[in-house]
Amino acid sequence: xxQMTQSPSSLSASVGDRVTITxxxxxxxxxxxxxxxxxxxxxxKLLIYASSSLQSGVPSRFSGxxxxxxxxxxxxxxxxxxxxxxxxxxxxSTLFTFGPGTKVDIK
Amino acid sequence: xxxxxxxGPGLVKPSETLSLTCTVSGxxxxxxxxxxxxxxxxxxxxxxxxxxxxxxxxxxxxxxSRVTISVDTSKNQLSLKLSSVxxxxxxxxxxxxxxxxxxxxxFDYWGQGTLVTVSS
Numbered sequence: 001x002x003q004m005t006q007s008p009s010s011l012s013a014s015v016g017d018r019v020t021i022t023x024x025x026x027x028x029x030x031x032x033x034x035x036x037x038x039x040x041x042x043x044x045k046l047l048i049y050a051s052s053s054l055q056s057g058v059p060s061r062f063s064g065x066x067x068x069x070x071x072x073x074x075x076x077x078x079x080x081x082x083x084x085x086x087x088x089x090x091x092x093s094t095l096f097t098f099g100p101g102t103k104v105d106i107k
Numbered sequence: 108x109x110x111x112x113x114x115g116p117g118l119v120k121p122s123e124t125l126s127l128t129c130t131v132s133g134x135x136x137x138x139x140x141x142x143x144x145x146x147x148x149x150x151x152x153x154x155x156x157x158x159x160x161x162x163x164x165x166x167x168x169x170x171x172s173r174v175t176i177s178v179d180t181s182k183n184q185l186s187l188k189l190s191s192v193x194x195x196x197x198x199x200x201x202x203x204x205x206x207x208x209x210x211x212x213x214f215d216y217w218g219q220g221t222l223v224t225v226s227s
Contacts, residue, residue: 034213036152043201043217044152050211087152091212094165096142096154 002026002090004099012107019075021102023088028068032092035064035073038101039084047086048073078104109134111202111218119196119225125189129202129218136160136178140205141185142214143176145198148222153198157205158185192225199223 003026013019023033031051036044046055048064051071061076075082083106088099115127129141143155156166158176166174175188189196199222203214 032211043220044214045217046213046215049213050208053208055215089152095167096212098152098154100151
């Protein structure tokens with residue numbers, strides 16, 4: 001299995017802050033990396049696919065980068081509706097695996 | 108836009124079989140791969156398995172001996188069966204569509220999820 005890790009596991013930030021979340025794969029996955037946002041009691045929502053492609057309808061303040069084993073999700077200016085848990089997920093292997101999540105809450 | 112809705116018992120006894128159905132609307136079940144993902148309360152996401160409408164399946168090896176995913180094209184539904192359940196199978200179960208862009212697979216449409224509790 002390809003293991004995914006995320007850091008930090010949680011962070012506190014203010015509206016308007018620039019937020020960066022890191023995801024690391026246990027082996028190279030090229031750019032086969034997706035990011036999801038999940039709010040309490042809701043299903044995850046696809047934000048970014050193929051490391052840096054923005055899913056239709058997702059605000060441009062979200063961006064993704066990286067390749068190989070190290071990836072980053074950036075929120076350029078945190079908005080109130082962005083407080084949520086963020087998960088990365090690899091699709092390099094057809095044994096799809098998710099990271100443990102990063103919870104973003106209000107400072 | 109594709110809409111997915113999970114349904115099934117919210118309570119299953121240990122050692123029994125968990126059975127869920129996902130009804131797809133707004134699109135044909137023959138147009139995508141489909142997947143089941145679960146999330147234990149307060150924990151992360153675990154991919155269970157995927158299916159293409161012709162019946163080709165791909166299961167998580169950790170669950171493979173207990174999982175069956177199938178498709179009913181006449182009803183535009185997919186189903187999940189998980190046998191010999193234990194308390195560790197207590198989770199919110201999601202169905203999702205599995206899309207591909209230049210070989211990059213992602214889960215783009217999700218159902219709202221259904222909580223299944225395993226308890227006697």
